[in-house]
Amino acid sequence: MPLVLSVLFVIKLRCTLYASDIIKPQNFKGCCKVFPYFGISNISALIERRDRIVTLLKPDPDWIKLNTYGSYNGKVAGCGGILRNHFGKVIYAFAGPVSGNYAFLAELHGLIYGISICIKLGFNRVWIEVDAMLILHYLNSSKLFNAENFYLIRQLKQDLSNINFKITHIFHEGNGCADALAKLGCNYLDYCEFHEDEIPMVVKGLARLDRAGLPYIRHH
Structure with a gap:
C-alpha cells in the first residue's frame, strides 16, 4: 500500500507541474503511454510540432x-x-x-x-x-x-x-x-x-x- 500511495503522489505532483506549465509535452519524449494521465490528448499534433523539414537552398546564379x-x-x-x-x-x-x-x-x-x-x-x-x-x-x-x-x-x-x-x-x-x-x-x-x-x-x-x-x- 505505501508503494501505491507513493506512485499516486508522484503522478499527482507531475500533473500539477504540467498544469502549471513547469514541465511541457517535450519532456515526455518516448513516454507517450503516460500522456492520458496528464490530459494530453492530441499526441500527433505535439509530435508534428517537434519536427521540422530542413533543406539546403541554392544561391542565385551570380552568387x-x-x-x-x-x-x-x-x-x-x-x-x-x-x-x-x-x-x-x-x-x-x-x-x-x-x-x-x-x-x-x-x-x-x-x-x-x-x-x-x-x-x-x-x-x-x-x-x-x-x-x-x-x-x-x-x-x-x-x-x-x-x-x-x-x-x-x-x-x-x-x-x-x-x-x-x-x-x-x-x-x-x-x-x-x-x-x-x-x-x-x-x-x-x-x-x-x-x-x-x-x-x-x-x-x-x-x-x-x-x-x-x-x-x-x-x-x-
Whole structure:
C-alpha cells in the first residue's frame, strides 16, 4: 500500500507541474503511454510540432554559397567548409585542424579560412551559412564584445568587408557536408583543400543528396 500511495503522489505532483506549465509535452519524449494521465490528448499534433523539414537552398546564379562548420570531439578541434554554385555543384572544399578545445573557436577559424578561399578564387558575391548563432550575433552587433576571440572576430569582419556577402543561419541537420569536413579536419595535421574531383567520398555522397534537394528532419 505505501508503494501505491507513493506512485499516486508522484503522478499527482507531475500533473500539477504540467498544469502549471513547469514541465511541457517535450519532456515526455518516448513516454507517450503516460500522456492520458496528464490530459494530453492530441499526441500527433505535439509530435508534428517537434519536427521540422530542413533543406539546403541554392544561391542565385551570380552568387556562390559557403557553408562552414567547427567541431570539437573532446580531444581535438577541426573546421571545414564547402563552396557550391547555383546548381548545387561543389566548387571547392577544405578541412583542417584548429588549436583549441571548443567548437566556437573552430567555427571562427573555419569561416575565416572559407572567406580567404573565396577571395583567392575571385568570388565576390558569397552567401554564407553557419549553424553557430553566436557568430551572427557578433557580426550583426557593434556592441557585443568577446575578449577571448576579439582578434579573430575583428579579422573576420575585415575579411568580410572585401566581398559582397550575406550570412544566414542553418540548422545543423542541413549542414552535413561542412560537418563531415570539420570532423575530418580534427584528424588532419594541416589544412587540406579539395577540388570537386578530390572531395572525400563521404562528403561527396552528402553533397549529391543536398544537390538533389533531399530534406532532413529536425526533431525539436
